[in-house]
Amino acid sequence: MNQKxxxxxxxxxxxxxLVLQLPAQExxxxIQEIKRNSPKNKDEDLLSVFERxxxxxxxxGLTEEMLEELLADES
Known part of the structure; x- marks a missing residue:
């Protein structure tokens, strides 16, 4: 296993x-999750959306350790 x-x-x-490495369905x-969480205020920038x-x-309950595991390249 090659982990990055x-x-x-x-x-x-x-x-x-990382997103481009996901299967098409994921x-x-x-994309749908981002749309659901998209800013109601069109002036909100992308960084603010990601921070929210x-x-x-x-x-x-997501921790930095859990995020690292989720983002690990397991190919």
């Missing part, structure tokens, strides 16, 4: 590369 680790915080390019699910999603995930 990333330093947090991740850059937008790193996140995009990419679509992620991150806060929601942390509130639901």
């Amino acid at each position: 680790t990333y330093q947090l915080p991740l850059t937008f390019e790193q996140i995009l590369n 990419q679509e699910e992620l 999603i991150g806060r929601n995930a942390q509130a639901k």
Whole structure:
């Protein structure tokens, strides 16, 4: 197993590369999740959206260690 680790915080390019490695169905699910969490205020920038999603995930119990495991490249 070839595992790649990333330093947090991740850059937008790193996140995009990880997303592109997902199967098509998981990419679509992620797109739908982002749309559900998209800003009601059109002036909110992408970084603010990701920060809000991150806060929601942390509130639901996601830790940095869990995130690292989820983002690990297991190919």
